[in-house]
Each structure stands twice: as C-alpha cells, then as structure tokens.
Amino acid sequence: MEYDIIMRLAQYKKVLIKLRSMGFIKVFSDNLSDALGISASLVRKDFAACRLTGKRRGGYQVNELIEKINLLLGVSGEQKVVIVGCGKLGSALLNYRGFENEQIKVVAGFDPNPQRQNKDSGIPVYPPEEMESFIKKHGVKVAVLAVPEDVALTMLEHLQSFGIRGVLNFTPAPMRSSAVCNVENVNLALEVEKLFYLISARKLRKENDPE
Amino acid sequence: MEYDIIMRLAQYKKVLIKLRSMGFIKVFSDNLSDALGISASLVRKDFAACRLTGKRRGGYQVNELIEKINLLLGVSGEQKVVIVGCGKLGSALLNYRGFENEQIKVVAGFDPNPQRQNKDSGIPVYPPEEMESFIKKHGVKVAVLAVPEDVALTMLEHLQSFGIRGVLNFTPAPMRSSAVCNVENVNLALEVEKLFYLISARKLRKENDPE
DNA sequence: TAGATTGTTAATCGATTAACAATC
DNA sequence: TAGATTGTTAATCGATTAACAATC
Structure with missing residues (x-):
C-alpha cells in the first residue's frame, strides 16, 4: 500500500472515533473529505484500495471502518515501544501523554548513564x-532513537540485530530504511529552519507581488 | 518556491558544510545527488529554481552555495525561537542541542506553572x-507549541496576534497554516503508528508474495 | 421511481527523472 | 579540440481530483 495512505488512515480513524462518540452510525466520503481537507474522491479511493466498502446510498459504517482500519494499521492491542537514549528529549518521550490514546505503550528506556537508570x-x-x-524477551518491534548523533548509526545496527523493525529517529543524522527495518526521521532543527524560510519567502512574495 | 525544495536546500547545506570542512572547493550535481539519494537532474533543477548557478565544466562553488542557501533560508544570524508550554517535552526542547548547529536560539519558554518558571x-x-x-519586544517570529491539546488552538490564535509567523506544533491536534502564520505539525503518535503499520504491511507482503 | 452516494475510470496536476544541446 | 558538466526541455511517474455509470 502506498505510503501516504497510512497517514490518512490514522487521521480517518481519529475523526471516526470522534464521530462515533457523537453518535454517528454512518459517514459519507464527503464528511471525511471535509474533515481532512481533501477530495471525496480520494477518500473513496483510499477505502477501495484498503478494501473498505460502503453502500451506494448509505455511506460507510463508522464502527466497521474503525475496526478494519485498526487491523490494517497493525493495531492489535498494545503497541510496545522502547526509548533508546534517555537524555532530556528521551526522558520526555518516556512519559509522553500523546501516546496513550493511540494504544502505544512505552515499556522501557535504555541509557548508559547510571543516574538516568531506574528499575x-x-x-x-x-x-x-x-x-x-x-x-527479545518482550518481542519489541519499534524503538525511538534519541541518542547523541555520533552513536546513532551504530545503535541503529544494534537495534536491527536485536529484532527491532521500526525506528523513530530523533537524531539530526537522517538515516534510511533498510531491507528489514523502517526508519522515520524527525529532524526538529530542519522543521524550524523550514518555518524561517517560509516566513522570509512569504515576506519576499508580499514585497514583490503586492496584488 | 515549492515546499519540498526548502527541505532539500537545508539538506544540501548540511552536506556542503561537511564537504567544505573536508577541503572541497567545488561540487558537481552528481556529488550532491549521491549524498541525498536523488537524481542529479533534481539538484540542478533546484539550484536553477533558486538562481544558484554553476559553471558548465567546473561545477558549483561550495562557499558560494552555502552563503546563498543561507540567504534563501532566511538565515540572517541567530534565529530566535520561544517554547510555549514547558512540560516534559517543552523543557526538553528548551535545551535541545540539535538546534545549536543550525543557528537556532531558544530565547525563552512560557508556562503557567510557577514551578516550571525560572527567570x-x-x-x-x-x-x-x-x-x-x-x-513583541524581541521580535520573535517562530514558536514551538508544546501545550496540552485542549488549549492548542486558542494558544495558536494568541501567538498569531502577538506577531508569531511560524509554529512548530507538537500537540496531537493537527492545525492548518493561516494567511499570516505557517504551521508545521509534528505528530509523534502518528509517526509511531505509521511504523507499526509499515511493519505489519511488510510482514503481510512477505507472507503473500514470497518471491 | 427519483435521488443520492459509492466505486471506478479518465483527466489533471505536480514533482521527479531522462535526455541532450549549450558551453566552459 | 575533446571531454565533461551545466541548464533546460521533454518524458515519466505517482498522487490527487473530476466525472460519471452503477446501484442501493
């Protein structure tokens, strides 16, 4: 399945859960397209690609969608995650609340500094x-990498050999997915730089083209 | 300028700085395409779009590229940022080392909890x-938003009225850029969910199509 | 039936790559 | 000159949207 669809599936799910709590039984592609700011065609296309079917007049069943999306997203109960590197950022992620709603459970952290250890x-x-x-014992498949940049690459290799199959990389060193392991890069400095650029670009556009 | 180009400009810059420290005077589009894993055509196209010119035989001047990319990215000396919401995540970002290299300077944090305050x-x-x-006094244009989800939207509106023009949003509530303010959403739970999906998708593919 | 919404095909759009003439 | 690399145009690719027939 295409990469972008996954992101949207997770977003659909969030909206659907909210709608369900409001009493919705069914939704139309039009509803979801409004909520996500995309076309209704794309919603239907996504659903078709994931074999989520509706009825030609009656839309899609909210409950059914949520269940099937969970299956597709590989959400089978708790999703275990470890944090590798428990400095400031790592230890913040250790207790990050935003994970709770999504059935993501941080089961442990790892750090060489004894002062950060705590069993x-x-x-x-x-x-x-x-x-x-x-x-290996807990069958953890996903790790959050928040170690110093210089040890990032060797740590990634270790993690792969331990059985980790997905890494959320917070180090500034961008890393690529391998044959066995998916890597998502979160480069905070890059995001901030982008904002500064967007601001100066917007300013320039305003100055040059003040229509 | 197109959105994706910005990300790549920042990446080019990082590679270029490394090359400069290694003694490089000039680079070819081929070098940068290897480093970023994209085609040489795209490198040249990006540069042309940004009016970064080279010589038909001699490639591009490293120093000149770095300087001009800094200008394009709006990097004029220190880039001031404030952190709004200094809980675990916010206070980690307050001291995040990854910002230092990129001339990003966190100048202050804000939080209603007196225990987190510290002047x-x-x-x-x-x-x-x-x-x-x-x-207003310091002319800060970019803010990192790390407040609880329920106050995120009102806080965004406040920030805009104070003169903030770029927001890095760490709350789980995705928000859209407005006419005056660019918003970048960093949704950690979504990224982790994506990893779990990619893993299960990869497993399924292996089972169904074991060529 | 008439009306509405899905499922799907065709059209569009943008980003990337390939190719090559220009030229250093 | 011959060779190499840029700058640019044409081709490709993928993702999104528009349109519409199928059908509930």
Whole structure:
C-alpha cells in the first residue's frame, strides 16, 4: 500500500472515533473529505484500495471502518515501544501523554548513564547491556532513537540485530530504511529552519507581488 | 518556491558544510545527488529554481552555495525561537542541542506553572502573561507549541496576534497554516503508528508474495 | 421511481527523472 | 579540440481530483 495512505488512515480513524462518540452510525466520503481537507474522491479511493466498502446510498459504517482500519494499521492491542537514549528529549518521550490514546505503550528506556537508570518506579530505564535480552524477551518491534548523533548509526545496527523493525529517529543524522527495518526521521532543527524560510519567502512574495 | 525544495536546500547545506570542512572547493550535481539519494537532474533543477548557478565544466562553488542557501533560508544570524508550554517535552526542547548547529536560539519558554518558571539561570521560563510583551519586544517570529491539546488552538490564535509567523506544533491536534502564520505539525503518535503499520504491511507482503 | 452516494475510470496536476544541446 | 558538466526541455511517474455509470 502506498505510503501516504497510512497517514490518512490514522487521521480517518481519529475523526471516526470522534464521530462515533457523537453518535454517528454512518459517514459519507464527503464528511471525511471535509474533515481532512481533501477530495471525496480520494477518500473513496483510499477505502477501495484498503478494501473498505460502503453502500451506494448509505455511506460507510463508522464502527466497521474503525475496526478494519485498526487491523490494517497493525493495531492489535498494545503497541510496545522502547526509548533508546534517555537524555532530556528521551526522558520526555518516556512519559509522553500523546501516546496513550493511540494504544502505544512505552515499556522501557535504555541509557548508559547510571543516574538516568531506574528499575523500580514508573517506566524502567536500564543500562544498554540489558537492551538485547529485553527487546527479545518482550518481542519489541519499534524503538525511538534519541541518542547523541555520533552513536546513532551504530545503535541503529544494534537495534536491527536485536529484532527491532521500526525506528523513530530523533537524531539530526537522517538515516534510511533498510531491507528489514523502517526508519522515520524527525529532524526538529530542519522543521524550524523550514518555518524561517517560509516566513522570509512569504515576506519576499508580499514585497514583490503586492496584488 | 515549492515546499519540498526548502527541505532539500537545508539538506544540501548540511552536506556542503561537511564537504567544505573536508577541503572541497567545488561540487558537481552528481556529488550532491549521491549524498541525498536523488537524481542529479533534481539538484540542478533546484539550484536553477533558486538562481544558484554553476559553471558548465567546473561545477558549483561550495562557499558560494552555502552563503546563498543561507540567504534563501532566511538565515540572517541567530534565529530566535520561544517554547510555549514547558512540560516534559517543552523543557526538553528548551535545551535541545540539535538546534545549536543550525543557528537556532531558544530565547525563552512560557508556562503557567510557577514551578516550571525560572527567570534567572539558563534559558528563562516566564508566565504566560509576559508572552505578548516578550515576543513583541524581541521580535520573535517562530514558536514551538508544546501545550496540552485542549488549549492548542486558542494558544495558536494568541501567538498569531502577538506577531508569531511560524509554529512548530507538537500537540496531537493537527492545525492548518493561516494567511499570516505557517504551521508545521509534528505528530509523534502518528509517526509511531505509521511504523507499526509499515511493519505489519511488510510482514503481510512477505507472507503473500514470497518471491 | 427519483435521488443520492459509492466505486471506478479518465483527466489533471505536480514533482521527479531522462535526455541532450549549450558551453566552459 | 575533446571531454565533461551545466541548464533546460521533454518524458515519466505517482498522487490527487473530476466525472460519471452503477446501484442501493
């Protein structure tokens, strides 16, 4: 399935859950297109590609859509995640609330600094030596990478060999997906730079073309 | 200028800076295409669109490229940013090291919780009441939004009225750019969900189509 | 039936790549 | 000159939208 569809599926799901809580039983492609700011054609096309069917007059069943989207997104109960590198950013992610709604569960963190380790209260933080056994024992497939840039690449290789199949990379070093492991890069500095550019571009446009 | 070009300009810049430190004086579109994993045509097209010119035989001047890209990206000295909402995530961003290299400077944080406020050491954190005067006084144009989801939208409106023109939104509520303000959404839960989907999709593909 | 909405095909649009003439 | 690389035009590709027949 195409890459962009996944993002939209997750967005559809969010809207659908909200609609369900409002008492909606069915939705039309038109409703969802409004909510996401895309065309109704695209909604129907996405659904067709995912074999989510509706009725020609009666739209789509909200409940059915939510269930099937969960299946498609691979959401089968809790989705376990570990945080690798528990500095400021890592430890913030350790307790990030936004994960809760989405059935994402942070099960452990790893950090070489003993002061950051903590096996008892809350989400445990272990030394890196325990990473391999923990990941294998709990069958963790997804890791958030928040280590210093210089160790990012070697850490990625370790994680892959431990069985990790998806990595959310917060280090400034962009990394590519391999044959066995998907990598998503979140480059905060790049995003901020983009904002500054967009602002100056907008200013220039205004000055040159003040229609 | 097109949206995607900006991202690539920032990436070109990073590679170019590394090349310069290695002693490179000139680069060819072929070099940069390898580094970014795109075609050489696209590199040349990007440069042409940004009026970055080279010589037909001698490639592009590294120094000249870096300088001109900085101009294009609106990088004129320090780029000031404020953090709105200094919970776990916000305070991590307050001291995020990845910003330093890119001339991004976090000048202040804002939070209603007095325990998080701190006007003396390090980067100051002020109560929200001081936000307007601070932003106007220092001419801050970009804000990082890390407040709870339910106040995100009203906060965005406030920020716009204070003069903020770019927002990096870490709340789970996706928000759209307005006529005066660019919004970049960073939805961590969505990114993690995507990874889980990619993994299960990959597994399915392997099972069904084991060539 | 008449009306409305899906499912699908054709058209459009934008981004990327290929190709090549211009030229250093 | 011969060779190499840019700048640019044409071709391709994929994603999105428009349009409409099928049908509930």
